Amino acid sequence: MSRRQPREGGTSRRQPPPPPRGARTQRTRSSSRFRGWLRHHRAMCLDSARRLLRTPIGSLLTMLAIAIALVLPAALWLALDSARLLDAELEESATLTVYLEHQVDEGQAGxxxxxxxxxxxxxxxxxxxxxxxxAEFQQALGLADALGRLEDNPLPASIVVVPVDPAPEAVRRLAGELEALSGIDEVRLDLAWLERLRHLAELGSRLALALAVLFGLGVLLVVGNTIRLAVESRRQEIEVVMLIGATHAFVRRPFLYSGAWYGLGGGLLAWGLLALGNQWLALPVSALAASYGATFTLPQLGPEGSATLLLCSTLLGWLGAWIAVSRHLAEVRPR
Structure with missing residues (x-):
């Protein structure tokens, strides 16, 4: 006589029904296609790198041309960064000079x-x-004897004011409010040099952007011309794989990786050239700043700047390859 298993909660536990066989087959096929897609990407990435290494001189010259096109706007951008740092330091040193009336005594001045x-x-x-x-005026001009003969001190008491907001508009507004206070004769501020510096920084930013666009187009042309020659050299191979049903994406993939390798190599060379130029100019710039009694160091590409440079160069190489291959694949017809 068979024994029945006790039921939990008075109900029997049922196993979920197995998925349909067609669904399992579809998931297996999708997973297999995805793994094949990844294997092909990995194979094309390594194969394109090996093809570049087989022609080291030509690959290096192409990467060097890309690096030169990237160095100029990057160097100008670093120069603008140094100007922005100087602008920030000058803003912090922006002050107002409040001159009191001559009849104000020390107690009223306090x-x-x-x-x-x-x-x-x-x-x-x-x-x-x-x-x-x-006393400061005599020390600055070196006329202690001549000024000491004056019977009365012609200079009024003054207050040096450091504003919270160094922006020119805020400083002008603060000067007008302080000038309305009793006992204040005049409030002087000199922000013309700060405005000129800001105008120069804005001009430099636009110039850097224009150069970046122009030299970016130059990178696209260099990579596109190189990839076009590679497509022409492998034209028969492309026609064969297209005869057996290869898609344009399949044919385009190795050339896109080649363009990305060119861009990455050019970015690395540009990064090295910028580092060498920084080391070469660091000592003269420090000596020039020291002659003016200041300390200044050239800005360097930090981790974020280096990553941005390499990412932009890689994307430019990939885009140049994509444009060149897409254009020439339209002209390739299997015979």
């Missing part, structure tokens, strides 16, 4: 300084008395 420092647009202040101003 109260005016407190009122100016309490303004929401002021970061910090430094009060310069009339005596301190005269």
């Amino acid at each position: 109260r005016i300084d407190e009122a100016v420092a309490a303004h929401e647009g002021v970061a910090r202040t430094r009060l310069i008395s009339a005596a301190e101003g005269m």
Whole structure:
């Protein structure tokens, strides 16, 4: 007599029905096609690299032409980065000079300084008395004897103001608000040099963008011409594989990898040339900055800049190959 297994919760457990045989077959075919697609990509990637290594001189010259086309806009962009860093330092040093009225004594000057420092647009202040101003003026001009003969000090007390926002518009607005305070005679600011620097930086940015576009087109032409010659040299092979049913994507794949290798190699060479140029110019630039009593170092391509350079060069090589192959595959007809 057979024993029945106890039921859990009073209900019997049923196994889910197996998937239909057609669905399993379809999933197996899709997985097999995907693995075959990956194997072909890997094979074409390695084969295109080996073909470039078989002609090292020609491949190196092509990559060098790409590198030269990439170095110029990249170097200009680095120069603009250094100008932006200098612009930021100059903005931080932007100050206002508030001149007090001549009849203001030291006590009143201290109260005016407190009122100016309490303004929401002021970061910090430094009060310069009339005596301190005269001492600095004598030291700067070297006329201590001549100025010491004056009976009265003609210089008023002043306050050096560092604004919170160094933008020219905000500084002008702050100057107008401070000039309205009692006891202040004049507020002076000189932002013409800062505006000129900003205009030059904007001009340089547009120039760098224009050069990047022009030299990017040059990279496309170099890679496209190289890939066109490769397509012509393998024309019979292409006609054979197209006769047995190969698609344009299948035929295009090895040339796209060749273009990507050209672009990556050109990007690496451009990165090396930029690093060498930076090392070559670092010492003269540091010496020039030291002669003006400043410290300045040339900006370098960091990890993000290097990755951007290599990615752009690889994409340009791939795009140039794609344009060239797509154009010439339309002209190839199996015989």
